[in-house]
Amino acid sequence: MATNLACVGLDVRTRSGFRDLxxxxxxxxxxIAEEGGVRLQVWTDASGARLVITTEGDLVRAVTTSYAGPLGARLADVRAADGGLAIAEIVDADGDILAGLACELEELQLLGDAEDVPPGDACIVGLGRSVEVFAGADEFLASDASLMTFAGDDDVDDGGEPMRFEPESFSPDGAFTMQADAVARVNGTVLDVAARRVERTGQEFTAAQVRTDGFEITLCVPAGEPRLAVGNVVAANTYLVASLPSLLPA
Incomplete structure (x- = not known):
């Protein structure tokens, strides 16, 4: 299983290596923001790999691993949750709800105690901890990866077939648990693939734009783990990080 850091070419194996990074x-x-001695700082490599670092004086309070991807979704009802996460609804252009999610939010410090954050365009990054790839929708639907995890031998629909995920479907596994977790199952179609290399580490990774349940996410995986091509269908267990630029100071 890939680590969040490895998904964007920043893999380190030790605590000291992470501190040095x-x-x-x-x-x-x-x-990008400073209040009461607390600074929100963003480092972005030319590859798009990103670290969002919260400091207080010389002390590093929090670090979020992310990627500078395109805006592919619209978030509404964004609010802080326990564990340093945010929860939100993904909506379409008409404001209809497509899905909910829990995620790390790059701008969480700017959210504060706000109770009425206007909807805004967002980048959602899925750090691909484990990913399966299929040539297309038919191959995905014929695989065990499409089976819903709660569907046992006796759980069948009216046609006598096991219940399956759609090739483009989003399951926010961590959004509705007692303790929110920024994890989700993403099934979707690969629209674009880009190979990236981080100058600081020399490590390579892949950033793929993936269409799922009415919106897009950017899926990041270590180079070749697995190989992705336009038109593939992926079944990915991801860690979600989002950026909502409308929260940034003008």
């Missing part, structure tokens, strides 16, 4: 990124990071 963060400390090396801080001088190049952009401060």
């Amino acid at each position: 963060v400390q090396g990124a801080l001088p190049e990071a952009k401060v």
Whole structure:
């Protein structure tokens, strides 16, 4: 299973290696908000790999692994949740709800105690901890990956077939648990694939734009794990990170 850092070419194996990575990124990071001595800083590599770092004085309070992807979804009813996460609804252009999600939000510090955050266009990044790839929808639907996890031998629909996920479907597994978790099952069609390389580490990763249940996410995986091509259908267990640029100061 890939780590969040490995998904964007920043894989480190030790605590000291992670500390060195963060400390090396801080001088190049952009401060996007500061209040009461707490700074929100963003380091973005030319590859798109990103670290969102919250500091207080010389102390690093939090680090979020992310990617500078395109805006592919619209978030509404965004609010803070326990565990340093946010929960939100994904809506279409008419404001109809497509799905809910729990995620790490890059701009969480700017959310504060706001109770009425206007809907805004967002980038949703899925860090692909495990990913299966299929040539197309038919191959996906014929595979065990399409079976709903709660569907046992006796759980069949009216046609006598096991219940299956659609090739483009989103299951926010961590959004409705007692303790929110930023995980989701993403099934979707690959629209675009880009190979990336992080200059600081020399590591490579793949960023793929994936269409799922009425919106798009950017799926990031270590290079070749697995290989992705336009038109593939993926079944990915992901860790979700979102960015809502409308929260940034003007």
